[in-house]
Amino acid sequence: MKKIALVLFLALFLVVGVSSASMAQVPGYWDIKGAIDFGGEADIDGYGDTDVESGFTLVGEYKVPYTSEWTFGGGVQYQLDRDLDDNGLNDSLNFxxxxxxxxxxxxxxxxxxxxxxxxxxxxxxxxxxxxxGMYYAVGAGMDLSNNMSAELMYSVNNGEADGFRGSGNNVDVEYSKLTVSLGYQF
Structure with a gap:
């Protein structure tokens, strides 16, 4: 129930934010990015830390400048499947x-x-x-031109897997990674 409430809250935040910006005639913009995730590690309860192969992520964000220093918005990322480097069992994951x-x-x-x-x-x-589960990230970026940017971020994705590898156990999965992205704003 908590997960559904969080998803609804975030959806409401995005809708209200975009609607408020358009009604107030505040110019928002889209930021589309391609990203490479490096050095990933999945911490799987009962199985320890497992290296995750590098992978690609597609990102779409809508941003609305609030002041000259602050910009707020919302986004979605699609992480292409990536394999776990664990004894050749061919497990893969995505968030x-x-x-x-x-x-x-x-x-x-x-x-x-x-x-x-x-x-x-x-x-x-x-x-x-x-x-x-919960997702959070922190990072830094640089504007390369009026409509291009590059970013470096550390992020953590959380989830739960039921019946992992045929066991009857529920395991928590925490996937942390370093991401480099290149974005185009319009």
Whole structure:
């Protein structure tokens, strides 16, 4: 029930934020990104830490400038399946986070800091059922031109796998990674 409430809250936040911006004639913009996730590690309860292969992520965000320093918005990411490096069992996982974001621009500088907070859906091989969990990320970026940016982020995705590898156990999965992305704003 908590998960459903969180998803509804985030959806409401996105709808209200976009609607408020359009009614107030505040110019928002879309930011579409391609990202590479490096150095991932999945912490699976009862199985320990497992390296995760690098993977690609597609990102879509809607941002509305609030002041000259602050920008707020929401986004969604689709992580393409990535394999776990664990004894050749061919397990793979992916997350799809939905999140609110805050973006702080440093004065007179192309650099900025950003953070994400939200909920993600989760899918994993060799499980009978999966459920999503909390998603959060922090990072920094740089405006490369009027409509291009590059970012470096550390993020954590959480989920739960029921019946992992044929066991009757429910295990918590925490996937942390470092991401480099290139974005185009319009």
């Amino acid at each position: 799809v986070p939905f999140y609110a974001l805050a973006h702080y621009n440093m004065q007179n500088s192309p650099y900025y800091f950003l953070g994400h907070l939200g909920y993600n859906s989760f899918d994993m091989d060799n499980t009978s059922d999966t459920s999503g």
